[in-house]
Amino acid sequence: MRAPFGMVVKCQLLSVDSAFQEHTEQMRKKLANQKQQQVDDEDDRIAKAVAERERKREVRHSLPPLTGLSNYQINQLSSFCRLSSVSQGGLGLRAI
Numbered sequence: 001m002r003a004p005f006g007m008v009v010k011c012q013l014l015s016v017d018s019a020f021q022e023h024t025e026q027m028r029k030k031l032a033n034q035k036q037q038q039v040d041d042e043d044d045r046i047a048k049a050v051a052e053r054e055r056k057r058e059v060r061h062s063l064p065p066l067t068g069l070s071n072y073q074i075n076q077l078s079s080f081c082r083l084s085s086v087s088q089g090g091l092g093l094r095a096i
Helices: 005-062 071-087
Strands: none
Touching: 005 071
């Protein structure tokens, strides 16, 4: 005995509705993961910027008093010290 036509249509609609809900949930999870990754990336970028600012502050305070030099010249000297250190495979500043 076959089910009445209305019953078959109702079952098919429930199946489509269920598939739509599953797809919607998958998309929601995907978007939530993407948003969390963006937040994590932004946190990392901020942490790196803060660390770089602190490193520059330490470099300026570790240098002997440089009278007669402009801020530009001091920044250039700080950058040179950092590049010199990285090229030598070190993590800290190398004395000049």
